Amino acid sequence: MTTMKIIPACRLLIAGLCVAAAVGCGKTPPAYFRPNMVEATKQRLTADQEKQVATILLAMFGTPDDPVCLPETGLDEAKLRLAAGPVRSDIVGRKNGLYREHCAHCHGVTGDALGPTAAFLNPYPRDYRPGVFKFKSTERADKPTHADLVRLLHNGVPGTSMPSFALLPAVQVEALVEYVKYLSMRGETELALMRAFFELDDDAQGKLPETREFLVDETLSPVAEKWRAAADAQIQVPPMPADIDMVASIAKGRELFYGDKANCVKCHGVTGLGDGQANDYDDWNKAIVEIGKELASGTTKAREASTAGMSPEELSEHRAQLAWLDKFGKVLDGDALEPRTIPPRNLRHGIYRGGRRPIDLYYRIHAGINGAPMPAAKGTVPPEDIWHIVNYIRSLPYGLDGELGADKPMLARDRF
Amino acid sequence: MSRMHRLRSFAAVGCLLVSGCRPERVATPGADVEAARTLHATFVSASSATGDTAAASTGTGWGTLKGRFVFAGSPAAAKPLVADKDTEVCSKGGMKLLDRSLLVDPSTKGLANVVVFARKVTRVKDGPSSTPVVFDQKQCEFLAPVFAARVGQPIDVKNSDPIGHNTNIAGSDFNQLIPAGGGTTYVPKAETGMPTMVTCNVHPWMKAYMVFRKDGYVAVSAADGSFTIPDLPAGELLEFQVWHERSTGPNGALGLDKPDLKWTPKGRFQLTIQPDELKDVGTLEVPASAIGT
Numbered sequence: 001m002t003t004m005k006i007i008p009a010c011r012l013l014i015a016g017l018c019v020a021a022a023v024g025c026g027k028t029p030p031a032y033f034r035p036n037m038v039e040a041t042k043q044r045l046t047a048d049q050e051k052q053v054a055t056i057l058l059a060m061f062g063t064p065d066d067p068v069c070l071p072e073t074g075l076d077e078a079k080l081r082l083a084a085g086p087v088r089s090d091i092v093g094r095k096n097g098l099y100r101e102h103c104a105h106c107h108g109v110t111g112d113a114l115g116p117t118a119a120f121l122n123p124y125p126r127d128y129r130p131g132v133f134k135f136k137s138t139e140r141a142d143k144p145t146h147a148d149l150v151r152l153l154h155n156g157v158p159g160t161s162m163p164s165f166a167l168l169p170a171v172q173v174e175a176l177v178e179y180v181k182y183l184s185m186r187g188e189t190e191l192a193l194m195r196a197f198f199e200l201d202d203d204a205q206g207k208l209p210e211t212r213e214f215l216v217d218e219t220l221s222p223v224a225e226k227w228r229a230a231a232d233a234q235i236q237v238p239p240m241p242a243d244i245d246m247v248a249s250i251a252k253g254r255e256l257f258y259g260d261k262a263n264c265v266k267c268h269g270v271t272g273l274g275d276g277q278a279n280d281y282d283d284w285n286k287a288i289v290e291i292g293k294e295l296a297s298g299t300t301k302a303r304e305a306s307t308a309g310m311s312p313e314e315l316s317e318h319r320a321q322l323a324w325l326d327k328f329g330k331v332l333d334g335d336a337l338e339p340r341t342i343p344p345r346n347l348r349h350g351i352y353r354g355g356r357r358p359i360d361l362y363y364r365i366h367a368g369i370n371g372a373p374m375p376a377a378k379g380t381v382p383p384e385d386i387w388h389i390v391n392y393i394r395s396l397p398y399g400l401d402g403e404l405g406a407d408k409p410m411l412a413r414d415r416f
Numbered sequence: 417m418s419r420m421h422r423l424r425s426f427a428a429v430g431c432l433l434v435s436g437c438r439p440e441r442v443a444t445p446g447a448d449v450e451a452a453r454t455l456h457a458t459f460v461s462a463s464s465a466t467g468d469t470a471a472a473s474t475g476t477g478w479g480t481l482k483g484r485f486v487f488a489g490s491p492a493a494a495k496p497l498v499a500d501k502d503t504e505v506c507s508k509g510g511m512k513l514l515d516r517s518l519l520v521d522p523s524t525k526g527l528a529n530v531v532v533f534a535r536k537v538t539r540v541k542d543g544p545s546s547t548p549v550v551f552d553q554k555q556c557e558f559l560a561p562v563f564a565a566r567v568g569q570p571i572d573v574k575n576s577d578p579i580g581h582n583t584n585i586a587g588s589d590f591n592q593l594i595p596a597g598g599g600t601t602y603v604p605k606a607e608t609g610m611p612t613m614v615t616c617n618v619h620p621w622m623k624a625y626m627v628f629r630k631d632g633y634v635a636v637s638a639a640d641g642s643f644t645i646p647d648l649p650a651g652e653l654l655e656f657q658v659w660h661e662r663s664t665g666p667n668g669a670l671g672l673d674k675p676d677l678k679w680t681p682k683g684r685f686q687l688t689i690q691p692d693e694l695k696d697v698g699t700l701e702v703p704a705s706a707i708g709t
Contacts, residue, residue: 032446034441034444035444037441037442037444041442043666043667044666047445048445050444050445051445051446051447051448054444054445054446054447054448055447055448055451055452055455056452056455057447058447058449058452059451059452059453059454059455059456059459060456060459068456070459070460139589140589140590140591141588141589142589195609198666198667198669198682199609201655202680202682202684210455210458211458212458212459212461215455215459216459260578260579260580260595260596261580261593261595261596261598262580262593262595263579263580263582263593263595263618266501266580266618267617267618277501277617277618277619277620279620280617280620283586294708297708297709298664298708300709301708301709327442330442331442334440334441334442335441335442368591368592373582373584373591373617374591374617375582375583375584375591375592375593375617376591376592376593377592377593378592379592379600379601380592380593380594380595380598380600381593
């Protein structure tokens with residue numbers, strides 16, 4: 001009997017040890033910023049070049065546990081320090097490591113939207129590195145204002161996995177917004193550096209000049225300047241006339257929705273259910289789709305090429321090409337998520353990702369949505385017409401216009 | 417026994433959870449910490465040394481560059497595009513839209529839509545013209561598959577179709593609705609580097625490329641493969657960048673085997689033009705291997 005009891009106990013112990021061995025009992029390695037491997041591989045950077053970029057970024061931005069920022073960024077290092085590092089309390093009991101507590105599991109330590117939960121979310125979390133943000137009060141290609149990001153953290157992004165952080169004290173929200181800007185500037189600078197290798201003259205021998213002039217004045221400052229300029233780039237919205245006849249305005253908006261000028265119907269569908277043109281990608285996913293296509297065709301070509309009759313140089317070039325294709329495949333597996341199409345918004349739900357205030361909808365229609373297929377109406381649709389469209393769209397979730405087929409929504413399985 | 421099994425599977429699941437099931441990620445080289453420390457000191461040093469800003473101009477007068485690209489292969493028949501929206505306009509009268517990424521003139525073998533632009537120049541003859549250039553779309557196709565313009569020069573983006581389009585210039589601040597029969601004006605504010613893709617999101621098969629240069633020294637090869645860049649600064653070493661949509665080179669750079677022009681795999685060649693000279697680089701043969709699928 002005793003042996004019978006001992007054996008399971010031993011097994012439990014062994015199983016426990018197994019787990020412990022796998023987890024390890026050393027210190028957790030410090031968090032690190034992962035290089036943008038998709039871009040590095042796309043630009044065919046050598047290991048030395050990747051190292052040079054990592055070194056420059058370390059000098060400019062520090063590490064996830066020890067961030068630094070140059071005065072050119074306009075960022076507040078004190079705020080960054082509150083958001084950075086592991087989750088902990090400092091000596092006065094103040095919470096530190098806010099980014100890793102609230103954001104990193106989806107947006108990733110690097111802000112590359114490759115956190116452990118990212119793959120399970122639809123839509124995927126935002127990748128800050130290209131410096132493109134959707135929901136803001138500025139023109140299409142401009143950065144969001146500070147207030148835009150604060151509002152986004154307050155409200156979350158309805159219809160996505162991004163929750164509201166309205167319960168956080170203002171000082172913590174400020175720290176997080178600053179840290180998102182920091183990660184975005186870092187990511188955009190990294191992209192610029194990786195792309196700069198191609199622009200080098202041949203006599204530079206594949207090495208970026210390590211001068212303050214090139215790295216700070218020509219590379220970092222233009223990125224930071226766009227963030228600074230956002231404050232003055234808010235869209236000027238003429239107020240909706242106070243005495244507007246709402247019924248007439250909605251009717252006019254409906255006309256525009258279906259008309260050739262605003263053309264909303266093409267993507268948002270005749271029913272407004274978002275069932276029009278629905279097989280397009282946003283810019284983040286499209287980049288991966290395009291690379292995938294290029295890789296597939298390149299691989300076919302390289303595999304089919306006969307090596308018979310190749311000169312030694314051609315053969316080594318051919319092998320290098322095969323090795324690069326192979327590496328790129330592995331990089332996509334580990335550093336990119338399966339691309340997904342972007343469905344146009346279903347306007348019958350009354351759920352608006354960038355906010356539900358009429359002015360939010362005005363911004364979306366006026367400037368389009370950066371990074372998404374949604375085009376800007378400014379220039380071709382006058383402001384009063386944009387207000388009519390806003391009014392029509394706001395009526396859609398409550399509309400009883402059976403002639404649109406809203407009472408007979410299309411089944412999801414028929415739509416895709 | 418069943419308990420042992422349970423234990424075993426528990427341990428196995430535990431190990432799996434710990435090790436994770438993400439594919440192993442490609443290793444990356446770490447930063448050089450010492451070098452980063454030195455660099456950081458350079459960044460925070462007060463002196464923003466600005467040495468020689470622009471290279472001094474070395475010549476006077478202006479010259480012209482011309483040449484012609486020919487394709488040394490037999491191109492496959494162009495594939496039809498999947499144009500399945502607004503068919504009453506887009507495939508009017510049974511017309512099929514074809515892929516235009518490799519246009520070779522059957523009689524002259526000329527390769528169209530190759531972009532050539534000067535990388536750096538010290539002098540520019542004229543400022544950008546204020547006369548708009550037209551970028552039109554008709555029957556669900558951008559009329560120009562590759563379109564070059566100068567930074568600061570207005571582009572009249574038009575739509576000659578009876579249906580609405582949008583024109584989305586990747587990496588720019590422009591993605592706008594272009595109403596049926598209407599248009600809008602866009603003034604490019606920055607250079608593109610290599611050409612950037614232009615799409616219509618309503619009709620996803622519509623595709624073109626645009627290239628914007630500050631100095632305006634850019635040409636797109638015509639149907640017979642010929643190109644001309646006039647008014648280039650004479651007397652200085654000029655470097656040109658060459659691009660083709662389907663090129664296998666990095667970022668679309670077209671690398672040719674032309675040692676006399678110091679043609680590099682990055683698709684660049686160098687030459688100097690004398691004042692009032694019409695420099696003809698002759699026929700530039702593009703081998704089939706330089707063009708991808």
